[in-house]
Amino acid sequence: MSETLPRSDDLEATWNFIEPGINQILGNEKNQASTSKRVYKILSPTMYMEVYTAIYNYCVNKSRSSGHFSTDSRTGQSTILVGSEIYEKLKNYLKNYILNFKQSNSETFLQFYVKRWKRFTIGAIFLNHAFDYMNRYWVQKERSDGKRHIFDVNTLCLMTWKEVMFDPSKDVLINELLDQVTLGREGQIIQRSNISTAIKSLVALGIDPQDLKKLNLNVYIQVFEKPFLKKTQEYYTQYTNDYLEKHSVTEYIFEAHEIIKREEKAMTIYWDDHTKKPLSMALNKVLITDHIEKLENEFVVLLDARDIEKITSLYALIRRDFTLIPRMASVFENYVKKTGENEISSLLAMHKHNIMKNENANPKKLALMTAHSLSPKDYIKKLLEVHDIFSKIFNESFPDDIPLAKALDNACGAFININEFALPAGSPKSATSKTSEMLAKYSDILLKKATKPEVASDMSDEDIITIFKYLTDKDAFETHYRRLFAKRLIHGTSTSAEDEENIIQRLQAANSMEYTGKITKMFQDIRLSKILEDDFAVALKNEPDYSKAKYPDLQPFVLAENMWPFSYQEVEFKLPKELVPSHEKLKESYSQKHNGRILKWLWPLCRGELKADIGKPGRMPFNFTVTLFQMAILLLYNDADVLTLENIQEGTSLTIQHIAAAMVPFIKFKLIQQVPPGLDALVKPETQFKLSRPYKALKTNINFASGVKNDILQSLSGGGHDNHGNKLGNKRLTEDERIEKELNTERQIFLEACIVRIMKAKRNLPHTTLVNECIAQSHQRFNAKVSMVKRAIDSLIQKGYLQRGDDGESYAYLA
Structure with a gap:
């Protein structure tokens, strides 16, 4: 049976009674405190209860010397709380117990530490239960009275371990831990279980005396995490430098991913979650930031190769440090922009080379011919080619990345609007990019009925909208598009009304209803x-x-x-x-x-068709497509075969210039013979024009209207030809200037309306604020220059809408 329990008021007897049980609970196999035969007993439930009862009896002893009372919730009786003496006995015991640990020669300190820690913490849990009554009453009462140096028994065990075992040996322990980490990184066998247990002990030893329930990682962070991070940086700094000396940057990118994968796996196995962020930052620094210039250079190499897989891998590495993404975006933007500019320059060089093979022209004339004969399809397709290449890279390598998406948009906007063709060197600051005009012509080719299927097969409305979104001068596109749209509508050359309406709707969706207002009204007029x-x-x-x-x-x-x-x-x-x-x-x-x-x-602008039965007998009548002025001239030949210029003037009331312009195609295709021939005679009243009877032509349907030249002198002289076979000359330049003038006028009106709208709402504004707001509002239509806004402001001041402030730097609304 069991031995007799000690008297509850006898501290020494009570301690001598419970000490052998504590020895067995903590795992002490040697007789360190007593020769009692109880030392050799196996800890049984009976012994455990005897230890618990002896402690309980001592703690509830009604000592007359104590003034601490508590009410037992079960019996309702008032009891005296006693515990400080036995608490001190236990505290001293634990210190001596830990001090007696001996490390064998065959084990490392890490092995020794982990083995003892495991057994000690198990014992501490059971010991805590044995002293449960003291924990719940005396310890709780002491701590509630502000005595934060008093702990429950389990915490006391951990605090004693930290003081006696950990603090004196922490440097040795951490060094061995870090050595194990290094061995693991080098691929050698390591003590995985011991590492994990030792790290958990560091977390467990982080105790806040003021709040035992509060997680305190101070020990873990100060003793392990900081030297671990420092060691990590040192190791990988050396490792990456050595690796890059022997391997390519592309190989390094994949190696860096493997390193990160290994470290993240180790993170989940060994380290506390607190280390995750600083470890990630440390790895980012040594693997990425320290080598960012090499990685940026490799990015350019991979873009050259269009290697999407490796670009994706590089981006996945760099995006770990979000602060580096703007640098990558800048490289991407500059590369795309430069590539677009170079591609257009190459296209122009090839086009110029082809012209030189067929034409002998001086440099100035060659430049003019190159600019005006470049195929709109070739130009727009080249822009789309560059855009599509890098859009694919973006979508597959770094989708949804806002800085890189913005970089792609900026780059495309740059090379689409500003390149060697769109704005040649020496263009005035107010010049409008030719891309707007070329896109309008591209649209015309797509929507024209006469376009050959093989030409339009690789063209689509999506092409138009893609480039349109990047245009800075959208008003210029609208102007050119309307002109060509008008011709398609008037001449009935559109592929279909549905195709035209689809483009209008898509342009409206990409900009605004106001933007397509005129185009929509034109469509309604035709209906x-x-x-x-x-x-x-x-x-x-x-x-x-x-x-x-x-x-x-x-x-x-x-x-x-x-x-x-x-x-x-x-x-x-x-x-x-x-x-x-x-x-x-x-x-x-x-x-x-x-x-x-x-x-x-x-x-x-009027046109018509004439049937002309002037061929050889038996031949079908010719069908002539002519302008109204040409029709009026030809109908005069129903009454005579020969007419002078004066006769034609009398019959039509047209000016000599209009008659001469209409006559050019007739003379060129030998429908009418001029007597005497020559440029000078063309405008003389007495010059005769004889109708060719019978008229000899291979085709039955002949379009004379397309050959009308308003600038007759240039039409009859030599010169280059555009890609449609039309001769080039001053007319083209004059029309460009006229369109540019029209655009500038419309922009002036738009800016004035913007300024009035802004000033009406704000009443008073500084000059800079007004200019900036005006530019921002005009962004959807065109790229307004500061000089344009200033002219609009000056115009409104003259018209009495605005007044300059006394400071000369602000404006007031006067309406």
Whole structure:
């Protein structure tokens, strides 16, 4: 049976009774405190309860010397709390117990430490249970009274371990731990279990005396984490430098990923979560930041090779340090921009080379020919090629990365709008990028019915929208697009109304309804004109004297004056008598439906078809496509085969310039013979023009309208040709200048409207603020220059909308 329990008021007897049990709980196999036969007993439940009971009896002893009382919740009786003496006994015992640990010659300190720690912490848990009553009452009461140096027994064991075992030997322990880490990095066998246990002990020893429940990693951080991170940086600094001396940067990138993978795996196995962030930062520094210049150079090499897999791997490495992404984005932006510029320069060089093989031109003329004969499709496709290459790299290597996405957009915007072709060297600051015009022409090729299928097969509306989004001068694109769109609508050369409407909707979605307002209205005008044409045809057929001879087919277009890119100029012209009845009926019919509207006739834009039975006997009549002025001239030949310039003037009321321009294609294709020939004779009243009968031509359908040249002298002289076979000259330059002037006027109006809108809301603004806000509002339409805004401000001051402040640096709204 069990021995008799000691008296509850006898400290020595109580301690001598429980000490052998404590020895067995903590795992002490030697007789260190007593010769009692109880030392050799195996710790049984009975002995455990005897130890617990002896401690309980001592702690609840009603000592008359104690003044500490507590009420037992089970019995409701008041008891005296005693525990300090036995607490001190236990504290001293634990110190001596740990001091008696001996390390064998066959084990490292790490092995010794871990072995003792494991057994000691298990014993500490059981010991804590044995002293449970003291923990719950005396320890709790002492700590509530502010005595933070008193701990529960388990914490006391850990604090004693730290004081006696850990603190004196921590340098040895940490050095052995770090040596094991180094061996592991070198691929050698290491004491994995011992490392893990030792690290857990460092975490467990982080005790906050003020709050035992609070996690305190101070020991772990100060003793292990800091030297570990320092050792990590030193090791990998040396390792990476050695590796890069023997391997390529690409190989290094994959090696760096492997290092990170190994370290992250070790992180989850051994280290506390607190180390995750500083370890990641340390690895980033030695693996990435310290070698960022080499990595950036390799990035350029990989971009040259278009090696998406390796670019992806490089990005995955660099993005670990988000502060380095802007550097990578800058490299990417500069590379894409430079590549785009070089590709356009190469395209121009090749185009220039092809021209030189066929033309003998001086440098100035060669530059002009190159600029005006470059195929819009070739140019836009080259821009798209560069864009698509790097968009693919972006989408596959670093999707959703905002700085790199912005870099790609900036680079594409740069080379698309500014390159050797779009803005040649020496262009004025106010010059508009030619890309807007080329994109409009590209759209025209795609949407034209006459375009060969093989030409349009690799073109799409997506191409147009892709480039459009990057245009800085969107208003210039709209201007050029409207001009070409107008020609397609008037001449009926669009592939389909659905295709045209689809492009309009996509442009509207990419910008605004306001942006496509004029284009949309033009489309509506054509639809309304079709209704007018059908109604007019029905009305003519109801006329009593209707016949096709009297009322030839007529296709009227009624266009809103301010929406279409046609400027009205009153031209003196006598309509052919064959067209007068239809013309009069149309005016009458339109006036009845739209009372008060004024029709202005754009005679220079009118076209028609003539049947000419002037070939050899038996041959089918020719079909001539001609301008209205050409038609008026040819109809005169129904009455005579030979006419002088003076006769033609009398019959048409046209100016000599209009007649000469209309005659050029007839003379060129030998429909009319000029007598005497020559440039000077063309504009002389007595010069004769004889109709060729019979007219010899291989084709039955001949388009004379496309050959009309308003600048007749340049048309008849030599010169280069564009890619459609049309001769180049001053007309082209004049039209460019006219469009540029129109753009500048529209921009001036837009900027003035912006300024008025801003000032109306703000009333007073400093000069810089007004300029910046105005530029920001114009960004969707064009790239407004500061000088343009200043001109608009000066104009509004003259008009009385604004007034300069007394300081000369601000403006006030006057309206």
